[in-house]
Amino acid sequence: MGPFFRRIYRAVKGWSTSVHSGGIISAAMAYFAWTPVMLSILWFGLVAGLTSTLQQVTDFGINPTNVGMFVYVPTNITATPAVVVAIHDCNGTAQTYLTSTPYAQFADTYGFIVVYPNSTNAGSCWDVRSNATLTHNGGGDSQGIASMVGYAISTYSADPTRVFVTGTASGGTMTNILCAVYPDLWRAASAYSGAAAGCFVNTSSDAGAFCTPDDIIMDGSYWVPLVRAMNPGYTGAYPPISVWYGETNFFNAYLTSYGLQSLEEWAGIFEYDTNEYQALGFNGYQKQIYGPNLQTNFDYDEVDPLPVHGDEDMAWFGIDPSLAPPVLPPPPPPPPVQHFG
Ligand SMILES: *[C@@H]1O[C@H](CO)[C@@H](O)[C@H](O)[C@H]1NC(C)=O
Ligand SMILES: *[C@@H]1O[C@H](CO)[C@@H](O)[C@H](O)[C@H]1NC(C)=O
Ligand SMILES: *[C@@H]1O[C@H](CO)[C@@H](O)[C@H](O)[C@H]1NC(C)=O
Ligand SMILES: *[C@@H]1O[C@H](CO)[C@@H](O)[C@H](O)[C@H]1NC(C)=O
Ligand SMILES: *[C@@H]1O[C@H](CO)[C@@H](O)[C@H](O)[C@H]1NC(C)=O
8 A cells, every 4th residue: 555655645745845825725635535546446455465364363361351362474574573453443353454454464565463453342342441451460451452462472573672552443542541551562552533541431331431521631630640550660661652533533523532632641641741742734634743752643634533544654663664754734723622511
């Protein structure tokens, strides 16, 4: 998929340099007009073009909630491969996440391993609210996924300093949780349309729930103690994270606040000022860089859950920095966040 994205980026970049001011909007529209064509091409490439297939692994370590482990190991892996843990959304499975995201394709190109955890919970959502999953080695879904990393490192001689985590929606929330509960496992993370780690603490359900009463955006003074309590005694670093979120959720209208709560959470952990950032524009979305460990990507032309921006992840993870898209002037300011309830 790299070449297709690069072609689009070049087209958009060419447009924006030749047509100024209003050019950014039309360039962004051109990008989205292309998207369906591009996706249908990618789909066939993904399914037909892979060098290997998904394999199930059993007995990979402590797995209190019976999370399924599936791996994609390309026929040609590097001597000490990187590992990308890619976590599906509600209603998704390891298999659907393999076919709907580009990570396996990239694994073929760059010789890394993809681990696809598979939820057996109702609706195949992840447990993102129990005390067990929100506690280091607490006996929840997060612990099973952490065990998969240990298995991958020992079985495939993977590089423990290049293990990454990413996921969408419920899997994006689990990505945030894994960064909070097992911070030393990950070199970097990318969370798509997820809620902050601890967003659903003490709630009876995460279905359509707010992170806080009345959906008030809480700052680091709320989130940091919550994160630190998930791994008490841990004093090391937390992984750099790229937070992705869109305009609204497909089943409710307040997911934007999940992105803002995630920003407050990680800015608190990294001690960044949320009012100080570098704003960069890309193809229809705005990236705000708060420091080397935190960036948000607000794609208000897209509805949550966002599609994976695989090229960006490869660049953010350092697997191929050349895949970073060219910078455009920032798009117009986003609409105000809507609060409900
Ligand atoms: C396998 O990987 C090696 C080392 O990266 C590379 O030189 C070779 O071209 C790759 N082969 C295939 C078939 O991708
Ligand atoms: C999952 O699928 C069920 C049944 O099709 C649907 O009612 C529900 O909204 C879906 N949930 C998500 C998060 O997609
Ligand atoms: C993952 O789990 C679901 C049940 O949630 C199951 O239907 C599916 O076959 C499992 N395996 C894969 C590879 O997705
Ligand atoms: C959460 O789980 C941890 C580890 O199992 C336990 O020590 C702690 O007391 C639990 N906290 C609550 C509020 O249940
Ligand atoms: C969750 O509940 C526990 C146990 O009642 C309490 O100690 C903790 O402060 C609560 N956390 C939040 C964020 O409300």
